[in-house]
Amino acid sequence: MQVSVIGLGSMGATLARLLLAAGHDVTVWNRSMAKASELVGAGARPAGSAAEAVAASGVTLMCVYDYAAAAAILHDAAVEAAIRGKVLVQLTTGSPQDALEAAEWATRHRAGYVEGAIQAAPSQMGQADTPLLLSGDRAAYEQVAGLLRVIAGNLVYLGPAIDAAATMDFATLSYVYGAYAGFMHGARLAEVRGVDIVRYGDIVQSIAPSFGAFFRHQAGVIASGDFRVSESPLRISVVATQRILEASADAGIDTRVPRLFASLLAQAHDAGLADSELAALIQVFRVSARPG
Ligand SMILES: NC(=O)c1ccc[n+]([C@@H]2O[C@H](COP(=O)([O-])OP(=O)(O)OC[C@H]3O[C@@H](n4cnc5c(N)ncnc54)[C@H](OP(=O)(O)O)[C@@H]3O)[C@@H](O)[C@H]2O)c1
Incomplete structure (x- = not known):
């Protein structure tokens, strides 16, 4: 299947590598294209621009630093023309409000939109139990589910409400950071009492x-x-x-x-x-x- 990956930081490059290894036809683009060379050596096609990457495939996975970085790439006339009729899977970490605004942008430009929250480190991606929270249009989700199973075997589709994945991500991260605060306090108590x-x-x-x-x-x-x-x-x-x-x-x-x-x-x-x-x-x- 033809798929494009925008953003080749440690997570985005891992996603592209897994898709290539699974035999997909992968086009890649990153703001600094030096990061693409290893992937191109492994068979990925380099795109000359983000718009070219979007145009190359029916599905684009995006994984950049934050939604401000995503907007800097997507809010561009050439990208907006290229994305019409295609599906964007946004895997950049963001808030529920970020997801709602991005979906509104995608709808305005006639693109299918799926929001994803990655809950694993790069080295944990691509396993049968790697979790990936997803939400958004069901038809678009079903179109990309097979592809996404390559990067995370445990897909958790939370329904059509576009902000559901980001909300669940923040809910579970609230649990994790609360536990982390407790863990640190416990470590200090153990330390000071010689345990x-x-x-x-x-x-x-x-x-x-x-x-x-x-x-x-x-x-x-x-x-x-x-x-x-x-x-x-x-x-x-x-x-x-x-x-x-x-x-x-x-x-x-x-x-x-x-x-x-x-x-x-x-x-x-x-x-x-x-x-x-x-x-x-x-x-x-x-x-x-x-x-x-
Ligand atoms: N790494 C993890 O463990 C992990 C786990 C779960 C979720 N995530 C999420 O995955 C996303 C990517 O993380 P990462 O670890 O791959 O980050 P990273 O290694 O720091 O890579 C950041 C990426 O964003 C791009 N970028 C940043 N600012 C930009 C801008 N203004 N315009 C265009 N591109 C810009 C960078 O391009 P350049 O190369 O040109 O700088 C690079 O491709 C984040 O939202 C993160 O929260 C990461």
Whole structure:
């Protein structure tokens, strides 16, 4: 199949390499074309411009630094003429609003548009279990799904709402960064109390699958709206986070992370949620939204 790849940074070049290895007819373009030479040596066709790359194939995969970089390439009369009737798969990381604006641009120029969020590092691409979140027009998605399975075997199509993939990307990244903040606090606590940090890492790794299952359960509880205790009463976490905060203060270390968690749980307790399932903490987030 003919496919073009725009953006040959570490991720874009990996995508082009995988498509070439799978036998596709790949055209490549990058702002600095020096990055294309290795791919051209491996059989890719170099395009003279982004518009030429778009014109060369029915499908273009784009993977550049951010949406500002993508707009700098796409908002060009020659590209806008070339993209008519073609499909653009946008694999650049962006916000839900970025996705909506890009889809509006694609619709205006009569192009099919699929939004993708890559949730793996370049060395992890191309595996059967590599996840790729996707959203957008179903017909366009179905047209490119076979091609995309070459770069990520685990395609997760989230439906036609164009911002769904970016939203899910930010939701899962919120989980990851929250866990990362907790991980760092735990590392500091271990460090200051003389506990082996590598051992701490081993234990974190070993408990990850069961905590993943626990979070999956909590998501189901939130979706059901039934907050009767099914796994873990919220009051247990009120006490646990308060103890972690006290132990951290006693150890003389930064208390910002346990202070945040203890304050969220205390607020839930004060709202009468102590004897609900832990997932009832969502109520605190629902009522505490601040404009902006
Ligand atoms: N690498 C990862 O682990 C990873 C994982 C998941 C998602 N992603 C996402 O994949 C996307 C690409 O990441 P990457 O790791 O490949 O980044 P990268 O190695 O820094 O490459 C950036 C790419 O964007 C291009 N670019 C930047 N500014 C531009 C501009 N103003 N006009 C035209 N082109 C411009 C660069 O062109 P030049 O070569 O000419 O500078 C290059 O092709 C990002 O959105 C990133 O969030 C990456």
